Amino acid sequence: MGVNMLARRKCSVEILKAVVMRVAVISLAFAVPYVTAGRQLSEGRSLPFGVCYWRQGSLINNISTGATEDLEHCRFEVRDPEFLNLLGSSPKFVEFVKTSAHEGAVWYPDKNELYFSSEKFTGLNGDPRTDLKKVNLQTGAVTVLSTPIEDVPNGMVLDNDGNLLVCQQGSENKLGFIQRINLKTGKKTVVADNWFGVPFNSPNDAVVTRDGSIWFTDPDYGFVQGFRSAPKVNNQVYRISVSGVVDAVADGFTKPNGLAFSPDEKRFYVADTGFLIGNPGQYDYSRPHSITVFDVSADGFLRNRRLFASVGVYDGSAPGLGIPDGIKVDTEERVYAGTVDGVQVFAKSGKPLGLIRQPSVANMGFAGKDLDILYILNETTISYVKLKAKAAGLKYASMF
Known part of the structure; x- marks a missing residue:
C-alpha cells in the first residue's frame, strides 16, 4: 500500500523514494523463502487451509508485522518452510x-x-x-x-x-x-x-x-x-x-x-x-x-x-x-x-x-x-x- 501511494506522486523526489521502497520490498520477499502473492508456493504446492505466512513489517513505513492473511483464517503461521513439514498436508x-x-x-x-x-x-x-x-x-x-x-x-x-x-x-x-x-x-x-x-x-x-x-x-x-x-x-x-x-x-x-x-x-x-x-x-x-x-x-x-x-x-x-x-x-x-x-x-x-x-x-x-x-x-x-x-x-x- 505504501509503495502505491508514493508512486502516484508527481514529484521526482517522491518517485525516487518509491523506487527505493519497491527495491526494499523485493529484497524482503527474497529474504523470506516461499512468500508469494496468494496461497501458492513457488515450488507448486498449495498452502493448506488455515495456514499462512508471517512477514517482517516496518514501523517507519507503516507495514504491519504478522500474518499475511486475516487471522480468522490463519491458525498456523509459517516463518520458515520447515514448519510446513511439521504441520503436514492438512493440519487441523x-x-x-x-x-x-x-x-x-x-x-x-x-x-x-x-x-x-x-x-x-x-x-x-x-x-x-x-x-x-x-x-x-x-x-x-x-x-x-x-x-x-x-x-x-x-x-x-x-x-x-x-x-x-x-x-x-x-x-x-x-x-x-x-x-x-x-x-x-x-x-x-x-x-x-x-x-x-x-x-x-x-x-x-x-x-x-x-x-x-x-x-x-x-x-x-x-x-x-x-x-x-x-x-x-x-x-x-x-x-x-x-x-x-x-x-x-x-x-x-x-x-x-x-x-x-x-x-x-x-x-x-x-x-x-x-x-x-x-x-x-x-x-x-x-x-x-x-x-x-x-x-x-x-x-x-x-x-x-x-x-x-x-x-x-x-x-x-x-x-x-x-x-x-x-x-x-x-x-x-x-x-x-x-x-x-x-x-x-x-x-x-x-x-x-x-x-x-x-x-x-x-x-x-x-x-x-x-x-x-x-x-x-x-x-x-x-x-x-x-x-x-x-x-x-x-x-x-x-x-x-
Whole structure:
C-alpha cells in the first residue's frame, strides 16, 4: 500500500523514494523463502487451509508485522518452510473441551487421560486454590481430583514408573514441595520440600531424566502473587537424585519456568518469564523473555550457558513480549514454547519456525500412541493438533 501511494506522486523526489521502497520490498520477499502473492508456493504446492505466512513489517513505513492473511483464517503461521513439514498436508486445530486448564498437560497412557491444573482462584475461605484435574481423551469427561486447597498444584510430569509428579506451590500455611501420586492406588508422598533446610519458593514445572532424576524450576510467584511469604533463596533450578538428595543446578534467572531436555539429554532448556513481574498486566521490559540452553556434563551438572531464543509476539500487537512458559521438545529437538500468542516452535539451532495460534497458552503436552498429538492449554480450553513429530523424553509413555 505504501509503495502505491508514493508512486502516484508527481514529484521526482517522491518517485525516487518509491523506487527505493519497491527495491526494499523485493529484497524482503527474497529474504523470506516461499512468500508469494496468494496461497501458492513457488515450488507448486498449495498452502493448506488455515495456514499462512508471517512477514517482517516496518514501523517507519507503516507495514504491519504478522500474518499475511486475516487471522480468522490463519491458525498456523509459517516463518520458515520447515514448519510446513511439521504441520503436514492438512493440519487441523481442534478445540477439544472447555475447562479451566493452565498447567500440566501430562498424558497417562494406561487410561488415556490427560492431567492438568486449573487457573488459580480464590476458595470459600479466601485461600488461593488450584484444582488438579484430568480429562478422558476418549470421552472428553473432566474430573476434579481431591487435592488439599493449600497445596496450589502447578506443573507436573510422569516419572519413569508412571507416577504423577506434581509441583505443589504451597501457601502461607504450607510449604511448597514436589509430590508423587501413584495413579493406580492414589497414594501420595512428598519427594522433596527443601534445599539445605531452606524451603522452596513456588515449585513451578518439572521434568524427569532417564536415570530417574527429577529436575524442577522454583520461581517466587507465590510471593509476588500474594499466597506465599517472602522467599529465603533466589529463584533456582533444582535436581532431585533417585536417592532424594536436592542440588541447585542453575541460578541467575529472574523467573525460571518451563524446562526440557534434548532427546539425548546432552542439552537442557529453561524458559525465563521474568518479563512478567507476577500478576497479569505487570511487565518489566528490562527483564528476560527468553529460553536459555545449557550443555549437560557427564556428572549431570550444567555448563556453557547461552541464549537459545528471545521470544517476541508474532503479530506485534500483544501488550508485551512473548513470555515463554511451558516448553516441550520432540525427537528432532524442535522446541515448543507456550506463549501469549500460542505455541511457538523453534528448530534445534534456535531458528523460529512458526506459530500455532491460540491466545494465552501456558503449557502443552504430547499424547497418543505415536506421541504426535499436541494438547494445548490456554486457561479456558484444551485443544489439540496432530503433527508430523514425536515427543522426546516421555519414557513411560513411550512404552505403550
